[in-house]
Amino acid sequence: MNRFAALLDRLGYEPRRNAKLRLLTDYFRHTLDPERGYALAAMTGALMFKEAKPGLIRGLVEERTDPELFRMSYHYVGDLAETVALIWPAPGHESVAPADGTPTIGHNNPPPHVPTLTEVIETLATTSKSDLPARVAGWMDALDETGRWALIKLITRELRVGVSARLAKTAVAQLGQIEPDEVELVWHGLEAPYEDLFAWVEGRGEKPESGNPAPFRPSMLSHPLEDEDFAKLEASEFLAEWKWDGIRLQAASGHGSDGRPVRRIYSRTGEDVSRAFPDLVEALDFEGAIDGELLIVREGRVQSFNVLQQRLNRKAVTPKLIAEFPAHLRVYDILFEGEEDLRALPFAERRKRLEALVARLDDPRIDLSPMVPFETWEDLTAARADPASVGAGPDADAIEGCMIKRANSPYLPGRPKGYWYKWKRDPYLVDAVMMYGQRGHGKRSSFYSDYTFGVWRDGPNGEELVPVGKAYHGFTDEELVKLDRFVRNHTVKRFGPVREVEYGKDRGLVLEVAFEGLQRSTRHKSGVAMRFPRINRIRWDKPAAEADRIETLEKILERGEQEVHPLKDQEA
Amino acid sequence: MALRSTDILTQTPQGLYCPLGDFHIDPVRPVKRALITHGHSDHARSGHRTVMATRETLRIMGVRYGEDFAGSTQEATLRESIRVGDVTVRFTPAGHVLGSAQIAIEAGGTRVVVSGDYKRAEDPTCLPYEVVPCDVFITEATFGLPVFRHPDTRGEVRKLLDSAALFPERAHIVGAYALGKAQRVMALLREEGYDQPIYLHGAMERLTELYKSEGIPLGETPKVVAAERSKLAGAIVICPPSSIQDLWSRRFPDPVTCFASGWMRVRARARQKGVELPLVISDHSDWDDLCRTIRETGAGEVWVTHGQEDALVHWCTTHGIRARPLHMLGYGDEGEAEEPAHPPLEGEGREQSERGGVETQPPNVRAATPPRPSADPPPQGEDKGGQGDAA
Numbered sequence: 001m002n003r004f005a006a007l008l009d010r011l012g013y014e015p016r017r018n019a020k021l022r023l024l025t026d027y028f029r030h031t032l033d034p035e036r037g038y039a040l041a042a043m044t045g046a047l048m049f050k051e052a053k054p055g056l057i058r059g060l061v062e063e064r065t066d067p068e069l070f071r072m073s074y075h076y077v078g079d080l081a082e083t084v085a086l087i088w089p090a091p092g093h094e095s096v097a098p099a100d101g102t103p104t105i106g107h108n109n110p111p112p113h114v115p116t117l118t119e120v121i122e123t124l125a126t127t128s129k130s131d132l133p134a135r136v137a138g139w140m141d142a143l144d145e146t147g148r149w150a151l152i153k154l155i156t157r158e159l160r161v162g163v164s165a166r167l168a169k170t171a172v173a174q175l176g177q178i179e180p181d182e183v184e185l186v187w188h189g190l191e192a193p194y195e196d197l198f199a200w201v202e203g204r205g206e207k208p209e210s211g212n213p214a215p216f217r218p219s220m221l222s223h224p225l226e227d228e229d230f231a232k233l234e235a236s237e238f239l240a241e242w243k244w245d246g247i248r249l250q251a252a253s254g255h256g257s258d259g260r261p262v263r264r265i266y267s268r269t270g271e272d273v274s275r276a277f278p279d280l281v282e283a284l285d286f287e288g289a290i291d292g293e294l295l296i297v298r299e300g301r302v303q304s305f306n307v308l309q310q311r312l313n314r315k316a317v318t319p320k321l322i323a324e325f326p327a328h329l330r331v332y333d334i335l336f337e338g339e340e341d342l343r344a345l346p347f348a349e350r351r352k353r354l355e356a357l358v359a360r361l362d363d364p365r366i367d368l369s370p371m372v373p374f375e376t377w378e379d380l381t382a383a384r385a386d387p388a389s390v391g392a393g394p395d396a397d398a399i400e401g402c403m404i405k406r407a408n409s410p411y412l413p414g415r416p417k418g419y420w421y422k423w424k425r426d427p428y429l430v431d432a433v434m435m436y437g438q439r440g441h442g443k444r445s446s447f448y449s450d451y452t453f454g455v456w457r458d459g460p461n462g463e464e465l466v467p468v469g470k471a472y473h474g475f476t477d478e479e480l481v482k483l484d485r486f487v488r489n490h491t492v493k494r495f496g497p498v499r500e501v502e503y504g505k506d507r508g509l510v511l512e513v514a515f516e517g518l519q520r521s522t523r524h525k526s527g528v529a530m531r532f533p534r535i536n537r538i539r540w541d542k543p544a545a546e547a548d549r550i551e552t553l554e555k556i557l558e559r560g561e562q563e564v565h566p567l568k569d570q571e572a
Numbered sequence: 573m574a575l576r577s578t579d580i581l582t583q584t585p586q587g588l589y590c591p592l593g594d595f596h597i598d599p600v601r602p603v604k605r606a607l608i609t610h611g612h613s614d615h616a617r618s619g620h621r622t623v624m625a626t627r628e629t630l631r632i633m634g635v636r637y638g639e640d641f642a643g644s645t646q647e648a649t650l651r652e653s654i655r656v657g658d659v660t661v662r663f664t665p666a667g668h669v670l671g672s673a674q675i676a677i678e679a680g681g682t683r684v685v686v687s688g689d690y691k692r693a694e695d696p697t698c699l700p701y702e703v704v705p706c707d708v709f710i711t712e713a714t715f716g717l718p719v720f721r722h723p724d725t726r727g728e729v730r731k732l733l734d735s736a737a738l739f740p741e742r743a744h745i746v747g748a749y750a751l752g753k754a755q756r757v758m759a760l761l762r763e764e765g766y767d768q769p770i771y772l773h774g775a776m777e778r779l780t781e782l783y784k785s786e787g788i789p790l791g792e793t794p795k796v797v798a799a800e801r802s803k804l805a806g807a808i809v810i811c812p813p814s815s816i817q818d819l820w821s822r823r824f825p826d827p828v829t830c831f832a833s834g835w836m837r838v839r840a841r842a843r844q845k846g847v848e849l850p851l852v853i854s855d856h857s858d859w860d861d862l863c864r865t866i867r868e869t870g871a872g873e874v875w876v877t878h879g880q881e882d883a884l885v886h887w888c889t890t891h892g893i894r895a896r897p898l899h900m901l902g903y904g905d906e907g908e909a910e911e912p913a914h915p916p917l918e919g920e921g922r923e924q925s926e927r928g929g930v931e932t933q934p935p936n937v938r939a940a941t942p943p944r945p946s947a948d949p950p951p952q953g954e955d956k957g958g959q960g961d962a963a
Contacts, residue, residue, distance in 0.1 A: 023738070
């Protein structure tokens with residue numbers, strides 16, 4: 001448990017992906033089975049404890065601490081799990097020594113038993129609710145601060161150390177000469193503590209059977225299209241589709257050994273998200289694997305990404321949620337049909353197979369992403385500028401550009417060069433005034449590299465700036481040095497890592513900010529939140545008074561809000 | 573009849589004052605006669621007419637402020653009673669840094685102990701704390717919350733060495749206060765068998781030399797040559813805390829930002845500073861040692877000078893000990909030292925760092941999290957992972 005705790009502790013502070021990988025691989029290499037397998041399970045979210053709940057921990061600590069001291073400590077630390085881990089009065093602590101002065105050091109009690117991760121996980125999974133508090137308290141007594149912190153994270157199932165399931169699996173793959181995608185393929189047939197998986201990657205055992213009749217296959221990704229690419233690309237060799245403003249999903253379906261259908265929906269990174277979309281799972285009445293975009297469609301019309309977001313990350317997927325935000329899969333590729341691997345076929349061939357499959361399915365929840373007809377790049381440029389003119393109809397607002405795919409492209413994992421391009425709609429631009437600078441992380445930790453900016457609006461005392469977003473990229477390293485110097489030289493207030501800079505009608509720095517979209521937000525003073533904002537240009541020349549007003553953003557917002565209101569009938 | 577404790581010691585704007593002996597202890601402004609507990613710049617300031625302190629503390633003040641830091645100086649021999657006015661004073665090791673001492677003041681059968689900053693944990697670079705029984709104990713409370721329990725320093729140093737072994741192509745930049753912490757980290761590294769050179773920021777050099785001349789073996793400690801920084805892959809470098817954030821440290825090969833401080837116990841603190849490898853090594857007492865020390869002195873009354881006074885006063889009260897907070901300002905050398913407003917882009921020649929005086933700014937040790945700008949900046953764009961999304 002201590003090694004695992006130390007690993008989590010270190011990962012939580014490490015911002016770099018490659019360093020995280022190194023820490024993980026080092027842990028897996030130097031930790032024995034089954035301990036490392038349970039660690040892998042914890043980091044991939046594969047564990048579930050029925051009886052161990054956060055309330056258990058809170059109850060235990062309340063019995064053991066002075067409420068006033070706990071309150072002061074929690075106020076100071078700011079995180080409940082961490083406060084509990086630090087304040088836990090383990091035996092031997094001077095502050096909990098008996099008032100009569102009986103020594104707690106030098107006693108003859110047996111040393112505390114520090115549990116292994118394996119022991120913790122097996123016990124949490126099997127111990128009854130009534131026995132659990134005593135077991136957990138015993139571990140808390142024996143572990144050190146970091147160990148307790150890790151134990152609480154394990155019980156609350158919120159590791160939050162910046163390690164995705166994919167990263168953990170990649171680290172396992174790096175123990176041997178195995179591609180992460182191969183681990184992904186066998187993953188769903190495996191169970192903690194994954195001894196067969198480790199044996200395989202370390203060359204000591206056979207490749208485990210993929211017990212999953214509906215496995216995830218790594219997605220094929222595209223490159224952004226640059227202006228100069230057109231000269232190199234021959235229009236007749238490509239096909240085009242709309243780029244939908246949704247979420248990439250892979251739907252796979254097969255039969256288990258008992259003959260029952262197994263249907264799964266995966267995110268782009270292979271995370272099984274089936275539970276979030278039972279309405280869509282129901283519609284997967286085929287065998288194979290298809291690739292497409294999750295959208296919310298109401299009355300035949302694709303809704304904006306803002307609407308889609310309201311369907312995501314919900315703890316409970318209720319019938320009401322499903323009715324209000326019906327999930328829809330707009331498909332654009334097929335990887336498998338039954339047992340047949342179609343990925344080596346040319347895209348144009350796969351497209352025909354996909355069209356036939358969608359026709360057979362005949363389900364309103366799954367439809368085809370239409371092709372965009374074009375002869376020349378000029379045609380496509382025009383289509384991208386006005387999707388409605390080439391048949392996108394009312395869905396045009398949910399289109400964020402074009403996908404351009406080589407007609408003969410196979411379906412390859414990762415981001416192979418030269419096959420698929422994305423050509424995004426031009427971003428929105430707004431001139432805003434820098435208001436705050438915040439220090440960055442990692443290599444930028446010495447720089448004020450995250451900038452909050454605002455636009456003008458009418459306030460009680462005339463025009464005032466209201467913050468509308470925060471951006472931390474889009475500038476070059478040289479520009480960063482200049483922006484950093486601007487923040488340092490124009491600081492008016494400091495708030496920890498944040499500095500407020502000078503701004504007003506006659507002073508301040510104008511930033512031209514590019515962004516992909518806007519949504520309404522109650523969390524922000526301005527009522528709007530930007531998607532993917534970045535600094536497009538630094539307008540050293542432009543007076544702050546000439547920056548944009550909030551009405552500019554309101555107009556963009558209104559365009560995206562012509563969506564169908566949920567349950568309109570009932571309200572009417 | 574015993575004197576009242578306030579006859580022996582009171583609070584003035586300059587700091588703690590002994591009317592019977594007519595002297596201040598660790599005054600924050602120039603005074604006629606100052607008794608100094610230790611050499612940290614929030615306790616030991618220049619410009620007093622006379623200064624009494626241990627030999628080591630006087631040497632440290634000489635290095636920091638120049639030999640003319642006071643009108644005259646008097647060396648206090650440890651554990652020896654010295655008559656000052658109508659009281660006797662006695663300096664006893666406090667275990668905080670080299671030369672640090674508690675000051676016991678005795679008059680009319682009442683003894684008041686001003687502990688200064690102190691710690692009970694082992695430290696190879698200074699004499700260990702000695703309990704001085706007393707009637708009134710005056711304590712700091714820098715880490716006066718039960719969430720502060722400093723771990724074994726060996727484990728913390730191992731973390732650093734393990735990381736250096738795992739990332740041999742990177743430099744480990746350790747922020748540490750120039751007086752005491754830096755040398756303690758060096759000594760701990762040596763105790764763990766680390767025999768490579770430990771590279772020093774220029775601000776560390778003179779005080780480290782002073783430690784060595786006092787017979788504390790710290791091994792080879794070359795000063796970092798600015799132009800050679802990029803060649804220090806695999807090295808351990810010690811610098812003032814302010815330098816782990818500035819551009820000086822960015823010139824090392826893919827630096828791992830480390831910070832040796834008791835504050836590193838709280839994750840949010842470490843994150844705010846952009847620390848990647850926090851080392852919980854403190855020269856102050858943790859919660860348990862504060863409580864233990866108060867018990868062991870047998871004091872019936874406790875005054876808390878600075879730090880988390882409220883929690884420690886609460887603990888004393890619930891344990892039948894009279895206690896009051898002094899809310900003294902200007903102390904707290906392990907607090908947050910904000911970097912200067914305009915750091916040079918190429919950062920070696922900073923006057924403040926060269927002096928080693930990073931502890932001088934009065935820190936705000938109370939704030940758990942810095943106040944946020946009222947504006948509440950919107951969050952960053954979400955990665956929705958649409959088709960072919962490269963973000």
